[in-house]
Amino acid sequence: MSTKYRLILTSFVVSTILMVVKFIAYYLTYSSAILTDALESIINVVASGFAFYAVFIASQPKDLNHPYGHGKIEFFSAGLEGVLITLASIFIIFHSVQGFVNPVPLNDLNIGIVIISAGAIINFYLGFVIEKEGTAQNSPTLIADGKHLKLDAISGIILIVAIALIILTEALWIDGVASIIFAIFMGISGIKIMRKSIGGLMDETNDSTLHSIVEILKNNQKAEWIDVHNLRIQQYGADLHIDCHLTLPNYWVLDRVHDTVHEFEEILGKEFDSNVEFFIHADPCLPECCQHCKIQNCAIRQFPQTKTIEWNKINLSLNQKHFIEDIS
Secondary structure, three states: OOHHHHHHHHHHHHHHHHHHHHHHHHHHHOOHHHHHHHHHHHHHHHHHHHHHHHHHHHOOOOOOOOOOOOOOHHHHHHHHHHHHHHHHHHHHHHHHHHHHHOOOOOOOHHHHHHHHHHHHHHHHHHHHHHHHHHHHHOOHHHHHHHHHHHHHHHHHHHHHHHHHHHHHHOOOHHHHHHHHHHHHHHHHHHHHHHHHHHHHHOOOOOHHHHHHHHHHHHHOOOOOOOEEEEEEEEEEOOEEEEEEEEEEOOOOOHHHHHHHHHHHHHHHHOOOOOOEEEEEEEEEOOHHHHHHOOOOOOOOOOOOOOOOOOOOHHHHHOOOOOOOOOOO
């Protein structure tokens, strides 16, 4: 079983146990704050269950119906988790407002503190491990699940403080206020997770990945790489698809073009831990390229080199050769 499967399965099992324990704590105390934590545990269980399914689907090989693989489902899984978090926050606010109108006596709050404290410690540690592994594997599912568990842990800390204040002051309204404050915080986090997953589904450029690719190309730039443009990056779960146009000398034979393109792909690919698929379109150079071509003693040069094109994320992403419009 891969690390992804083990972590997601662990998340599912732990979330299920904590959910049962937290609902027991709620029925012992009738605290809205503890109900808040228990309701979020339902989301943890549902999200972890779907995340396990998403990781399984994403790991399936490419087929005729899915030529780029099945990794996009990881963004859908993360988006679903964001939706569930947001819906739970709305329900928690509704329940807390009802508590102000029809207050319920609170009982056994000391037991509640012990249960919530244990849950917060477990969730934060598990969330930290899962998010760290998700970042290492570039997995939207693991990152979202890890963030959610850490969010649950933060909620536990807020609720512990609220319950402690209730015990000290006997001000029951603190219970509802704490629930509403955290529900708002939870809703904002859910919206952020949804926003990121929608961006992934719509192939929104990941600035961090784009910056890394630009830096790799700049640090390994060769004179024969006359021009790079129309650089595009798509993420399929943990996998990347990179394509661009690479301008090479027009007098090269096909074998040399093939070898240079292969070297270009190897230089990029070795810097990423995830699987990377390339589509490099080789363009022949034109006379206008001479003004920024760095090849020495070129047999067909018609103009001297007069400028240098800065390779940055704007220049490399434009769908045009750089001599068409001076943007350096």
